[in-house]
Amino acid sequence: MYQIDFKKPIKVHFIGIGGISMSGLAEILMREGFQISGSDMKASPLTEGLKEKGAGIAIGQRAENIEAPDLVVYTAAIHPDNPEYAEAVRKNIPMLSRAELLGEIMSNYSEAVNVAGTHGKTTTTSMISEILIKADKDPTVSVGGLLDAIGGNLRNGAKDLFVAEACEYTNSFLSFHPTIAVILNVEADHLDFFKDIDDIRNSFRKFVKTLPQDETGCLIINGAIENRDFFMEGMGCDCLTFGIGGDYDYTAEDISYDDFARPSYTLVKRGEKLGRVILKVHGKHNVLDSLAAAAAADRVGVSAEDIIASLGEFEGVKRRFEHKGNVNGCEILDDYAHHPQEIEATLDAARSCRHKKLYVVFQPHTYTRTKALMGEFADALKKADEVILADIYAARETNTLGVSSEDIARLINADGGNAKYIPEFEEIKKYILENVGEGDMLITMGAGNVVDIANQLVL
Helix, strand or coil, X not given: CCCCCCCXXXXXXXXXXXXXXXXXXXXXXHHCCCEEEEEECCCXXXXXXXXXXXXXXEECCCHHHCCCCCEEEECCCCCCCCHHHHHHHHCCCCEEEHHHHHHHHHCCCCCEEEEECCCCHHHHHHHHHHHHHHCCCCCEEEEEEEEHHHCEEEECCCCCCEEEEECCHHHHHHHCCCCEEEECCCCCCCCCCCCCHHHHHHHHHHHHCCCCCCCCCEEEEECCCCCCHHHHCCCCCEEEEEECCCCCCEEEEEEEECCCCCEEEEEEECCEEEEEEECCCCCHHHHHHHHHHHHHHHHCCCCHHHHHHHHHHCCCCCCCCEEEXXXXXXXXXXXXXCCHHHHHHHHHHHHCCCCCCEEEEECCECHHHHHHCHHHHHHHHCCCCEEEECCCECXXXXXXXXXXXXXXXXHHHXXXXXXXXXXXXXXXXXXXXXXXXXXXXXXEECCCCCHHHHHXXXX
């Protein structure tokens, strides 16, 4: 593998530089004096921001964009037939995947906190980051969402502490070099890459084995994960657990919720009550995320007082139960949930809030996920009073499976639910404006561009 040496800045070209993670890595290197160029299929605020900072940005991917870089970086969505990828191969230019580059950057830091799991990564990474920033730990942060506390998805801090999400898709996180690994959950997802849940579990097991196998390494794992010993057996590093309602190293007692589903609880570490946490974010799932964040922050030496204070100030991440505005007296929110467990957690929180009727506009993300988890999607979405299904967001796929959002609507309706398949955004907006009213709540939900509906409704 090509080794990155921060003492010798080089020319790096990013294929797909407009992605939130790729743009963040490009910015880290720019701040280290590297000369950055990159391409994407369309302009965006992220590409424009990089251009303003001095990066050479090309819209459209063409062989001639590969001039004379010392290194080419590409995303998992880039295939060998991509003209820039093929040109880099032809010119024998060293290449790294996005995950490999992130791992190489990470290895330059004395401590690296990696947050992994099927869902909850962005929120937990953001919580950890805010705690460490407010405790003057000066972390470098790479997060898969937009966080107000760092003004985006990247923070360039000192060289001794790096905080990053660790995604399992295409085994990306196996290129990382964590000293602290947080495992939030391990569930079936990304079945266009993984064969089944056992394949996913084996991948996570390999990830935890990347930890230093001595006292410098630490695994922090959700104690309720099925057969958690599979991930902990034979580990030479410290292993800590977190969870609710069990014998865990970090747990929450006396949980209560206000009228808007915002929880408060007593933080307990191995039987010792550390203080009362009052969260501004919603739902039981955020209790679990905050426990994981507390355990990671405690591991790097943040006081209980600072942890509790910072968690109490955390206001969430963009597209996580984000309030967008009001239309016809109906509160409009947006959420990134695109896996059944995420949907269920978000709708549980929503149902705990005051409302008359709960609407959800759901845009499934990828055909393989929709096909594999069809029944689970229908079961989770039934928690809403009315579900509107938009067309599937294809992302990196083509529909070779013959699957449609309408299939989910049929399952919901067959089981007594209330779902409508309305493929086009304009028709969805028209339906919403004709039907929602005072006291209702509507959530646009999914990992694609369904947020556009929420944004346009509240203009």
